[in-house]
Amino acid sequence: MTTRRQFLAASAAFSIAPALRAAETSTPNPPPDPIIDIHQHTHYHDRTDLQMLAHQRAMGITTTILLPAGRFIERPSTHAGKSNGLAARCTGNDAAVEFAKAHPGEFLFGANEVTDLPEAKSEIEKYLKLGAKIIAEQKFGVQCDSPESERLYALAADYGVPILLHFQEGTYNSGFQRLPAMLKKFPKTTIIMHAQTTWANIDANYDWKSLYPTGPVAKGGLTSQYLADYPNCFADMSAGSGLNSLLRDEVHTRWFLAQHQDKILYGSDCADTLGRGPGCQGAGTIAAIRKYAASKAVERKILFENSKKLFRL
Numbered sequence: 072m073t074t075r076r077q078f079l080a081a082s083a084a085f086s087i088a089p090a091l092r093a094a095e096t097s098t099p100n101p102p103p104d105p106i107i108d109i110h111q112h113t114h115y116h117d118r119t120d121l122q123m124l125a126h127q128r129a130m131g132i133t134t135t136i137l138l139p140a141g142r143f144i145e146r147p148s149t150h151a152g153k154s155n156g157l158a159a160r161c162t163g164n165d166a167a168v169e170f171a172k173a174h175p176g177e178f179l180f181g182a183n184e185v186t187d188l189p190e191a192k193s194e195i196e197k198y199l200k201l202g203a204k205i206i207a208e209q210k211f212g213v214q215c216d217s218p219e220s221e222r223l224y225a226l227a228a229d230y231g232v233p234i235l236l237h238f239q240e241g242t243y244n245s246g247f248q249r250l251p252a253m254l255k256k257f258p259k260t261t262i263i264m265h266a267q268t269t270w271a272n273i274d275a276n277y278d279w280k281s282l283y284p285t286g287p288v289a290k291g292g293l294t295s296q297y298l299a300d301y302p303n304c305f306a307d308m309s310a311g312s313g314l315n316s317l318l319r320d321e322v323h324t325r326w327f328l329a330q331h332q333d334k335i336l337y338g339s340d341c342a343d344t345l346g347r348g349p350g351c352q353g354a355g356t357i358a359a360i361r362k363y364a365a366s367k368a369v370e371r372k373i374l375f376e377n378s379k380k381l382f383r384l
């Protein structure tokens with residue numbers, strides 16, 4: 072028999088339950104997971120600062136690192152000026168610093184200069200002293216093991232910042248097959264690999280022809296080897312080449328993200344104004360990482376924690 076007291080206790084508990092449920096649903100949604108984007112640019116294909124800001128917020132980015140261009144100059148390493156502005160009309164150090172200072176906490180900046188200019192080191196050092204988080208984006212017509220490149224690897228180690236290289240064989244930072252010598256010679260320098268030659272080389276059968284190869288991937292390409300063999304080697308998932316590498320072979324992608332979960336960093340490097348939808352490759356890359364990462368923990372490392380640690384944020 073239910074006593075009156077038991078009845079009251081039971082009905083009280085019962086009546087509290089809906090109130091608790093209501094309280095739960097009326098709690099504001101928890102903030103979305105933070106995402107660090109290590110690869111964006113000011114004035115990218117003429118995008119305005121306001122459009123860039125809206126783009127990053129639409130993608131759900133909580134911290135963005137702006138990578139400046141070098142100075143505008145005509146010489147062989149800028150392909151007689153064609154590669155000025157990172158070949159995409161991007162602006163330089165001062166624009167990145169100014170934007171980052173106007174958006175503290177949300178935007179950070181890198182330092183950059185044309186690799187083989189005599190004043191490259193002093194120019195980059197000036198911005199490292201102002202708080203630049205990275206030397207980037209190095210996208211000039213030099214060999215990746217040129218003496219001028221080596222000077223910047225040493226500078227990166229001196230300031231404890233990574234250096235990010237756009238690898239596009241024959242055009243920018245050529246000599247990808249010789250990168251291990253640099254990783255060995257500069258063990259205190261963190262080198263972040265980026266762009267077409269990096270992502271084509273996830274495939275052990277890469278033929279060095281197409282910059283955007285398609286189809287099945289054989290495990291163990293150079294990129295995979297470098298990530299596995301050198302603690303100071305990382306990869307930036309950004310750009311069409313990064314997204315292409317994620318979408319071409321689902322089985323390989325799941326393996327690759329699991330295998331290198333501590334060495335891959337999210338970057339967008341996209342120049343659209345929306346920050347969402349089919350025209351936004353950066354949003355597509357976030358979706359692909361979420362889809363193919365083996366667990367939430369792996370997704371969090373790639374979209375956030377690896378960069379938080381590497382850049383000491």
Ligand SMILES: [Zn+2]
Nearest residue numbers: 110112208340
């Ligand atoms: Zn870029």
Ligand SMILES: [Zn+2]
Nearest residue numbers: 341351352353
């Ligand atoms: Zn985009």
